[in-house]
Amino acid sequence: MEKLLSSLKIEVNPLIFLKNPESSELGKKILSTAVIMIDEMGMEQFTFGKLAKVLGTTESSIYRYFESKHKLLLYFYNWYWAWVEYQIVFATKNVSPSANRLKIALDILCLQEKQEHEEEGISMIHLKNIVISESSKAYLNKEVDVENKAGFFLSFEKVVKILAIIIEDIDHNYPYPNTLVSTCLEGILHQQYFAKHLPSLSDVCKDTGKLPEIFYQIIINNLNQKK
Template sequence: MADNLLSSIKIELNPHLFQKDPESSELGRKILSKSLQMIDEMGLESFTFGKLAKALCTTESSIYRYFESKHKLLLYFYNWYWSWIDLQLAFNTHNLTDPETKLRRAIEVICKPTSEDKKQHTLNFDQLVNIVISESSKAYLTKDVDTENKFGLFLTFKKVSRRLAEIMEEIKPGFDYGNTLASTSIVGILHQQYFAMHMPSLSDYQSDKDELSTIFYHIILNNLNN
Protein backbone atom coordinates (compact mmCIF):
# COMPACT_ATOMS: atom_id res chain seq x y z
CA MET A 1 0.00 0.00 0.00
CA ALA A 2 2.74 2.43 0.98
CA ASP A 3 4.77 1.50 -2.10
CA ASN A 4 1.75 2.15 -4.33
CA LEU A 5 1.35 5.59 -2.80
CA LEU A 6 5.08 6.29 -2.96
CA SER A 7 5.13 5.28 -6.62
CA SER A 8 2.80 8.15 -7.44
CA ILE A 9 5.06 10.77 -5.82
CA LYS A 10 7.37 12.70 -8.13
CA ILE A 11 10.88 13.11 -6.79
CA GLU A 12 11.86 16.80 -7.01
CA LEU A 13 15.62 17.34 -7.16
CA ASN A 14 17.92 20.33 -6.70
CA PRO A 15 18.12 22.21 -10.04
CA HIS A 16 21.86 22.73 -9.52
CA LEU A 17 22.30 19.04 -10.35
CA PHE A 18 21.52 19.48 -14.04
CA GLN A 19 21.65 21.94 -16.93
CA LYS A 20 18.22 20.87 -18.15
CA ASP A 21 15.77 18.67 -16.25
CA PRO A 22 16.26 15.20 -17.79
CA GLU A 23 12.71 14.23 -16.86
CA SER A 24 11.42 16.98 -19.15
CA SER A 25 12.12 15.16 -22.44
CA GLU A 26 12.32 11.71 -23.96
CA LEU A 27 16.05 12.09 -24.63
CA GLY A 28 16.66 13.18 -21.04
CA ARG A 29 14.84 10.13 -19.70
CA LYS A 30 16.83 7.88 -22.05
CA ILE A 31 20.04 9.48 -20.80
CA LEU A 32 19.07 8.62 -17.23
CA SER A 33 18.02 5.04 -17.85
CA LYS A 34 20.89 4.13 -20.18
CA SER A 35 23.62 5.83 -18.13
CA LEU A 36 22.35 4.13 -14.98
CA GLN A 37 22.58 0.77 -16.72
CA MET A 38 26.07 1.51 -18.10
CA ILE A 39 27.49 2.77 -14.80
CA ASP A 40 26.10 -0.32 -13.07
CA GLU A 41 27.75 -2.56 -15.67
CA MET A 42 31.14 -0.87 -16.20
CA GLY A 43 31.67 1.46 -13.23
CA LEU A 44 31.94 5.22 -13.14
CA GLU A 45 35.62 5.30 -14.10
CA SER A 46 35.05 3.50 -17.41
CA PHE A 47 31.80 5.28 -18.20
CA THR A 48 31.98 8.33 -20.48
CA PHE A 49 29.49 10.59 -22.18
CA GLY A 50 31.05 9.51 -25.47
CA LYS A 51 30.11 5.88 -24.81
CA LEU A 52 26.66 6.96 -23.67
CA ALA A 53 26.12 9.03 -26.82
CA LYS A 54 27.11 6.07 -28.99
CA ALA A 55 24.73 3.75 -27.12
CA LEU A 56 21.88 6.24 -27.56
CA CYS A 57 22.75 7.05 -31.19
CA THR A 58 23.00 10.73 -30.32
CA THR A 59 25.76 13.32 -29.96
CA GLU A 60 27.93 13.91 -26.93
CA SER A 61 27.01 17.61 -27.00
CA SER A 62 23.33 16.72 -26.61
CA ILE A 63 24.15 14.93 -23.35
CA TYR A 64 26.08 17.94 -22.06
CA ARG A 65 22.93 19.99 -22.52
CA TYR A 66 21.51 17.99 -19.60
CA PHE A 67 24.55 17.35 -17.39
CA GLU A 68 27.83 19.25 -17.24
CA SER A 69 29.80 16.14 -16.19
CA LYS A 70 29.44 12.50 -15.23
CA HIS A 71 30.08 13.60 -11.65
CA LYS A 72 26.91 15.72 -11.73
CA LEU A 73 25.08 12.76 -13.24
CA LEU A 74 26.25 10.58 -10.33
CA LEU A 75 25.09 13.27 -7.92
CA TYR A 76 21.69 13.21 -9.62
CA PHE A 77 21.36 9.47 -8.95
CA TYR A 78 22.74 9.93 -5.41
CA ASN A 79 20.15 12.59 -4.63
CA TRP A 80 17.30 10.62 -6.21
CA TYR A 81 18.17 7.59 -4.09
CA TRP A 82 18.35 9.45 -0.78
CA SER A 83 15.14 11.34 -1.56
CA TRP A 84 13.46 7.98 -2.05
CA ILE A 85 14.91 6.62 1.20
CA ASP A 86 13.71 9.70 3.07
CA LEU A 87 10.18 9.17 1.74
CA GLN A 88 10.28 5.51 2.72
CA LEU A 89 11.47 6.37 6.22
CA ALA A 90 8.64 8.87 6.63
CA PHE A 91 6.00 6.37 5.46
CA ASN A 92 7.34 3.45 7.48
CA THR A 93 7.96 5.15 10.82
CA HIS A 94 5.35 7.91 11.14
CA ASN A 95 2.78 5.78 13.00
CA LEU A 96 5.25 4.01 15.31
CA THR A 97 5.32 5.21 18.91
CA ASP A 98 7.97 2.98 20.49
CA PRO A 99 11.36 4.55 19.61
CA GLU A 100 13.29 1.26 19.56
CA THR A 101 10.73 -0.23 17.17
CA LYS A 102 11.04 2.92 15.09
CA LEU A 103 14.83 2.55 15.05
CA ARG A 104 14.64 -1.07 13.95
CA ARG A 105 12.22 -0.19 11.15
CA ALA A 106 14.36 2.74 10.00
CA ILE A 107 17.47 0.55 9.83
CA GLU A 108 15.53 -2.07 7.87
CA VAL A 109 14.48 0.57 5.33
CA ILE A 110 18.06 1.82 4.92
CA CYS A 111 19.48 -1.73 4.67
CA LYS A 112 16.93 -3.05 2.21
CA PRO A 113 15.04 -0.27 0.44
CA THR A 114 12.18 -1.58 -1.63
CA SER A 115 10.27 -0.52 -4.66
CA GLU A 116 7.19 -2.49 -5.59
CA ASP A 117 7.51 -1.33 -9.19
CA LYS A 118 11.31 -1.87 -9.39
CA LYS A 119 11.32 0.93 -11.94
CA GLN A 120 10.34 4.18 -10.34
CA HIS A 121 9.84 6.90 -12.92
CA THR A 122 12.75 6.52 -15.37
CA LEU A 123 15.17 4.71 -13.08
CA ASN A 124 15.67 0.99 -12.64
CA PHE A 125 15.65 0.61 -8.88
CA ASP A 126 17.94 -2.43 -8.66
CA GLN A 127 20.58 -0.68 -10.79
CA LEU A 128 20.22 2.44 -8.66
CA VAL A 129 20.85 0.49 -5.45
CA ASN A 130 23.90 -1.15 -7.03
CA ILE A 131 25.58 2.12 -7.96
CA VAL A 132 24.79 3.73 -4.62
CA ILE A 133 26.56 0.82 -2.91
CA SER A 134 29.56 0.87 -5.24
CA GLU A 135 29.89 4.49 -6.37
CA SER A 136 28.21 6.88 -3.93
CA SER A 137 31.36 7.79 -1.96
CA LYS A 138 32.66 9.33 -5.20
CA ALA A 139 29.79 11.80 -5.03
CA TYR A 140 31.37 13.64 -2.08
CA LEU A 141 35.04 12.58 -1.89
CA THR A 142 36.08 15.35 -4.29
CA LYS A 143 37.84 18.71 -4.19
CA ASP A 144 34.54 20.44 -5.04
CA VAL A 145 32.63 19.07 -2.06
CA ASP A 146 32.54 22.39 -0.16
CA THR A 147 31.14 24.30 -3.12
CA GLU A 148 28.62 21.58 -3.89
CA ASN A 149 27.61 21.48 -0.24
CA LYS A 150 26.89 25.23 -0.35
CA PHE A 151 24.53 24.57 -3.27
CA GLY A 152 22.68 21.96 -1.21
CA LEU A 153 23.73 18.96 -3.28
CA PHE A 154 23.96 16.70 -0.21
CA LEU A 155 20.77 17.78 1.55
CA THR A 156 18.94 14.56 0.70
CA PHE A 157 21.56 12.44 2.47
CA LYS A 158 21.65 14.90 5.38
CA LYS A 159 17.87 14.62 5.78
CA VAL A 160 18.07 10.84 6.08
CA SER A 161 20.95 11.08 8.55
CA ARG A 162 19.11 13.70 10.61
CA ARG A 163 15.93 11.62 10.64
CA LEU A 164 17.90 8.66 12.04
CA ALA A 165 19.62 10.89 14.61
CA GLU A 166 16.23 12.19 15.80
CA ILE A 167 15.07 8.62 16.44
CA MET A 168 18.21 8.06 18.52
CA GLU A 169 17.35 11.21 20.47
CA GLU A 170 13.95 9.67 21.27
CA ILE A 171 15.66 6.58 22.68
CA LYS A 172 18.29 8.50 24.64
CA PRO A 173 17.45 12.19 25.09
CA GLY A 174 20.57 14.31 25.34
CA PHE A 175 22.78 11.81 23.47
CA ASP A 176 25.77 13.87 22.32
CA TYR A 177 26.82 11.94 19.23
CA GLY A 178 23.61 11.34 17.28
CA ASN A 179 24.74 12.97 14.05
CA THR A 180 28.06 11.11 14.12
CA LEU A 181 26.47 7.74 14.88
CA ALA A 182 23.72 8.23 12.29
CA SER A 183 25.97 9.22 9.39
CA THR A 184 28.58 6.60 10.29
CA SER A 185 25.91 3.89 10.41
CA ILE A 186 24.37 4.84 7.07
CA VAL A 187 27.72 4.91 5.29
CA GLY A 188 28.71 1.72 7.10
CA ILE A 189 25.61 -0.06 5.82
CA LEU A 190 26.68 0.72 2.25
CA HIS A 191 30.31 -0.23 2.87
CA GLN A 192 29.41 -3.55 4.49
CA GLN A 193 27.35 -4.53 1.45
CA TYR A 194 30.28 -3.64 -0.81
CA PHE A 195 32.77 -5.50 1.38
CA ALA A 196 30.53 -8.58 1.50
CA MET A 197 30.54 -8.70 -2.30
CA HIS A 198 34.20 -7.90 -2.94
CA MET A 199 36.28 -8.16 0.28
CA PRO A 200 34.31 -10.57 2.47
CA SER A 201 37.00 -10.87 5.16
CA LEU A 202 36.12 -7.28 6.16
CA SER A 203 32.53 -8.14 7.01
CA ASP A 204 30.53 -10.52 9.19
CA TYR A 205 27.59 -9.92 6.87
CA GLN A 206 27.13 -12.24 3.91
CA SER A 207 24.04 -11.48 1.85
CA ASP A 208 21.02 -11.59 4.16
CA LYS A 209 19.88 -7.99 4.54
CA ASP A 210 17.81 -8.92 7.58
CA GLU A 211 21.10 -9.91 9.20
CA LEU A 212 22.67 -6.60 8.15
CA SER A 213 19.84 -4.58 9.68
CA THR A 214 20.13 -6.60 12.91
CA ILE A 215 23.89 -5.93 13.08
CA PHE A 216 23.46 -2.18 12.75
CA TYR A 217 20.43 -2.07 15.02
CA HIS A 218 22.53 -3.60 17.80
CA ILE A 219 25.56 -1.41 17.02
CA ILE A 220 23.42 1.70 17.39
CA LEU A 221 21.48 0.47 20.42
CA ASN A 222 24.65 -0.62 22.22
CA ASN A 223 26.15 2.83 21.69
CA LEU A 224 22.99 4.50 22.97
CA ASN A 225 22.85 2.28 26.05
CA ASN A 226 26.48 2.78 27.08
Protein backbone atom coordinates in the same frame (compact mmCIF):
# COMPACT_ATOMS: atom_id res chain seq x y z
CA MET B 1 2.20 2.95 1.40
CA GLU B 2 3.27 1.71 -2.04
CA LYS B 3 0.36 3.57 -3.65
CA LEU B 4 1.33 6.79 -1.88
CA LEU B 5 4.98 6.39 -2.78
CA SER B 6 4.16 5.72 -6.43
CA SER B 7 2.31 9.04 -6.62
CA LEU B 8 5.29 11.03 -5.35
CA LYS B 9 7.60 12.91 -7.65
CA ILE B 10 11.25 12.88 -6.68
CA GLU B 11 12.76 16.35 -7.02
CA VAL B 12 16.51 16.85 -7.41
CA ASN B 13 18.35 20.10 -6.74
CA PRO B 14 18.08 21.98 -10.09
CA LEU B 15 21.64 23.27 -9.75
CA ILE B 16 22.87 19.73 -10.40
CA PHE B 17 21.63 19.67 -13.99
CA LEU B 18 21.59 22.13 -16.89
CA LYS B 19 18.27 20.87 -18.23
CA ASN B 20 15.85 18.74 -16.27
CA PRO B 21 16.25 15.20 -17.69
CA GLU B 22 12.65 14.46 -16.69
CA SER B 23 11.47 17.14 -19.12
CA SER B 24 12.12 15.17 -22.33
CA GLU B 25 12.24 11.65 -23.70
CA LEU B 26 15.97 11.94 -24.39
CA GLY B 27 16.59 13.10 -20.83
CA LYS B 28 14.65 10.14 -19.43
CA LYS B 29 16.59 7.78 -21.67
CA ILE B 30 19.85 9.31 -20.45
CA LEU B 31 18.86 8.44 -16.88
CA SER B 32 17.48 4.96 -17.56
CA THR B 33 20.46 3.96 -19.71
CA ALA B 34 23.22 5.65 -17.69
CA VAL B 35 22.16 4.00 -14.43
CA ILE B 36 22.67 0.59 -16.03
CA MET B 37 25.95 1.50 -17.74
CA ILE B 38 27.49 3.03 -14.59
CA ASP B 39 26.54 -0.04 -12.58
CA GLU B 40 28.01 -2.41 -15.16
CA MET B 41 31.26 -0.57 -16.01
CA GLY B 42 31.86 1.81 -13.08
CA MET B 43 32.33 5.57 -13.09
CA GLU B 44 35.96 5.34 -14.23
CA GLN B 45 35.09 3.59 -17.49
CA PHE B 46 31.76 5.34 -18.07
CA THR B 47 31.81 8.31 -20.47
CA PHE B 48 29.22 10.48 -22.15
CA GLY B 49 30.69 9.36 -25.46
CA LYS B 50 29.85 5.72 -24.67
CA LEU B 51 26.40 6.72 -23.44
CA ALA B 52 25.73 8.72 -26.61
CA LYS B 53 26.71 5.75 -28.75
CA VAL B 54 24.26 3.45 -26.94
CA LEU B 55 21.49 6.05 -27.20
CA GLY B 56 22.19 6.77 -30.85
CA THR B 57 22.64 10.48 -30.18
CA THR B 58 25.50 12.96 -29.95
CA GLU B 59 27.74 13.54 -26.96
CA SER B 60 26.93 17.25 -27.09
CA SER B 61 23.23 16.51 -26.64
CA ILE B 62 23.99 14.80 -23.32
CA TYR B 63 26.06 17.77 -22.19
CA ARG B 64 22.94 19.90 -22.59
CA TYR B 65 21.56 18.06 -19.56
CA PHE B 66 24.65 17.51 -17.42
CA GLU B 67 27.94 19.38 -17.55
CA SER B 68 29.89 16.30 -16.37
CA LYS B 69 29.48 12.67 -15.38
CA HIS B 70 30.15 13.77 -11.81
CA LYS B 71 26.97 15.86 -11.90
CA LEU B 72 25.11 12.86 -13.30
CA LEU B 73 26.37 10.78 -10.36
CA LEU B 74 25.20 13.52 -7.99
CA TYR B 75 21.79 13.36 -9.64
CA PHE B 76 21.51 9.62 -8.93
CA TYR B 77 22.91 10.13 -5.41
CA ASN B 78 20.29 12.76 -4.60
CA TRP B 79 17.49 10.84 -6.26
CA TYR B 80 18.24 7.71 -4.21
CA TRP B 81 18.39 9.44 -0.82
CA ALA B 82 15.24 11.44 -1.54
CA TRP B 83 13.50 8.15 -2.33
CA VAL B 84 14.80 6.61 0.91
CA GLU B 85 13.58 9.64 2.85
CA TYR B 86 10.04 9.20 1.50
CA GLN B 87 10.04 5.51 2.34
CA ILE B 88 11.21 6.05 5.92
CA VAL B 89 8.79 8.92 6.57
CA PHE B 90 5.76 6.97 5.38
CA ALA B 91 6.78 3.65 6.93
CA THR B 92 7.45 5.12 10.38
CA LYS B 93 4.52 7.51 10.55
CA ASN B 94 2.49 6.95 13.74
CA VAL B 95 4.77 4.07 14.78
CA SER B 96 5.81 3.79 18.41
CA PRO B 97 7.92 3.30 20.41
CA SER B 98 10.87 4.99 18.75
CA ALA B 99 12.92 1.77 18.87
CA ASN B 100 10.41 0.24 16.44
CA ARG B 101 10.77 3.25 14.16
CA LEU B 102 14.52 2.70 14.19
CA LYS B 103 14.12 -0.96 13.23
CA ILE B 104 11.82 -0.08 10.33
CA ALA B 105 14.21 2.60 9.07
CA LEU B 106 17.15 0.19 9.21
CA ASP B 107 15.17 -2.45 7.32
CA ILE B 108 14.61 0.09 4.55
CA LEU B 109 18.25 1.22 4.52
CA CYS B 110 19.59 -2.35 4.39
CA LEU B 111 17.05 -3.52 1.83
CA GLN B 112 18.48 -5.54 -1.03
CA GLU B 113 16.54 -5.09 -4.26
CA LYS B 114 15.81 -8.66 -5.34
CA GLN B 115 13.35 -8.07 -8.18
CA GLU B 116 13.81 -5.70 -11.07
CA HIS B 117 11.49 -2.71 -10.91
CA GLU B 118 11.66 0.90 -11.94
CA GLU B 119 10.73 4.19 -10.33
CA GLU B 120 10.29 7.07 -12.77
CA GLY B 121 12.09 4.95 -15.36
CA ILE B 122 15.15 4.33 -13.17
CA SER B 123 16.11 0.73 -12.39
CA MET B 124 16.15 0.44 -8.61
CA ILE B 125 18.49 -2.57 -8.62
CA HIS B 126 21.09 -0.71 -10.67
CA LEU B 127 20.58 2.51 -8.69
CA LYS B 128 21.14 0.74 -5.36
CA ASN B 129 24.27 -0.91 -6.78
CA ILE B 130 25.61 2.50 -7.80
CA VAL B 131 24.93 3.96 -4.38
CA ILE B 132 26.76 1.04 -2.75
CA SER B 133 29.82 1.11 -5.01
CA GLU B 134 30.07 4.67 -6.34
CA SER B 135 28.31 7.16 -4.07
CA SER B 136 31.37 8.05 -1.96
CA LYS B 137 32.82 9.56 -5.13
CA ALA B 138 29.97 12.09 -5.02
CA TYR B 139 31.58 13.89 -2.06
CA LEU B 140 35.19 12.68 -1.89
CA ASN B 141 36.49 15.41 -4.17
CA LYS B 142 38.02 18.88 -3.98
CA GLU B 143 34.74 20.62 -4.86
CA VAL B 144 32.82 19.20 -1.91
CA ASP B 145 32.69 22.48 0.04
CA VAL B 146 31.32 24.43 -2.92
CA GLU B 147 28.84 21.67 -3.73
CA ASN B 148 27.75 21.43 -0.11
CA LYS B 149 27.01 25.17 -0.04
CA ALA B 150 24.90 24.65 -3.16
CA GLY B 151 22.85 22.04 -1.29
CA PHE B 152 23.99 19.02 -3.29
CA PHE B 153 23.97 16.74 -0.25
CA LEU B 154 20.73 17.83 1.39
CA SER B 155 18.88 14.63 0.50
CA PHE B 156 21.43 12.55 2.41
CA GLU B 157 21.50 15.05 5.27
CA LYS B 158 17.70 14.80 5.58
CA VAL B 159 17.92 11.03 6.03
CA VAL B 160 20.62 11.50 8.67
CA LYS B 161 18.43 14.03 10.49
CA ILE B 162 15.39 11.72 10.45
CA LEU B 163 17.36 8.93 12.12
CA ALA B 164 19.10 11.35 14.50
CA ILE B 165 15.69 12.51 15.72
CA ILE B 166 14.65 8.89 16.29
CA ILE B 167 17.82 8.32 18.31
CA GLU B 168 17.16 11.47 20.33
CA ASP B 169 13.65 10.19 21.05
CA ILE B 170 15.12 6.92 22.35
CA ASP B 171 17.79 8.68 24.43
CA HIS B 172 17.60 12.47 24.52
CA ASN B 173 20.86 12.59 26.49
CA TYR B 174 22.96 10.92 23.80
CA PRO B 175 25.40 13.63 22.62
CA TYR B 176 26.43 12.34 19.18
CA PRO B 177 23.32 11.33 17.17
CA ASN B 178 24.44 12.79 13.81
CA THR B 179 27.89 11.21 14.07
CA LEU B 180 26.41 7.84 14.99
CA VAL B 181 23.84 7.92 12.18
CA SER B 182 26.18 9.08 9.40
CA THR B 183 28.75 6.48 10.47
CA CYS B 184 26.13 3.73 10.40
CA LEU B 185 24.72 4.79 7.02
CA GLU B 186 28.17 4.65 5.46
CA GLY B 187 28.79 1.38 7.28
CA ILE B 188 25.64 -0.16 5.84
CA LEU B 189 26.80 0.67 2.31
CA HIS B 190 30.36 -0.50 2.98
CA GLN B 191 29.22 -3.80 4.46
CA GLN B 192 27.06 -4.53 1.42
CA TYR B 193 30.06 -3.74 -0.80
CA PHE B 194 32.46 -5.79 1.33
CA ALA B 195 30.08 -8.75 1.44
CA LYS B 196 30.19 -8.90 -2.35
CA HIS B 197 33.75 -7.88 -3.17
CA LEU B 198 35.92 -8.02 -0.01
CA PRO B 199 34.34 -10.83 2.01
CA SER B 200 37.15 -11.02 4.58
CA LEU B 201 35.96 -7.61 5.85
CA SER B 202 32.40 -8.71 6.51
CA ASP B 203 30.55 -11.31 8.59
CA VAL B 204 27.41 -11.23 6.43
CA CYS B 205 28.73 -12.41 3.08
CA LYS B 206 26.07 -15.11 2.74
CA ASP B 207 23.26 -13.27 4.50
CA THR B 208 23.14 -9.48 4.24
CA GLY B 209 19.65 -9.77 5.70
CA LYS B 210 21.36 -9.69 9.10
CA LEU B 211 22.53 -6.11 8.58
CA PRO B 212 19.44 -4.39 10.07
CA GLU B 213 19.84 -6.26 13.37
CA ILE B 214 23.62 -5.72 13.41
CA PHE B 215 23.31 -1.97 13.01
CA TYR B 216 20.35 -1.82 15.38
CA GLN B 217 22.56 -3.39 18.04
CA ILE B 218 25.43 -1.04 17.20
CA ILE B 219 23.17 1.97 17.73
CA ILE B 220 21.42 0.68 20.85
CA ASN B 221 24.70 -0.42 22.43
CA ASN B 222 26.12 3.05 21.88
CA LEU B 223 23.08 4.62 23.52
CA ASN B 224 23.46 2.28 26.49
CA GLN B 225 27.08 3.19 27.12
CA LYS B 226 27.74 5.21 30.24
CA LYS B 227 28.18 8.83 29.34
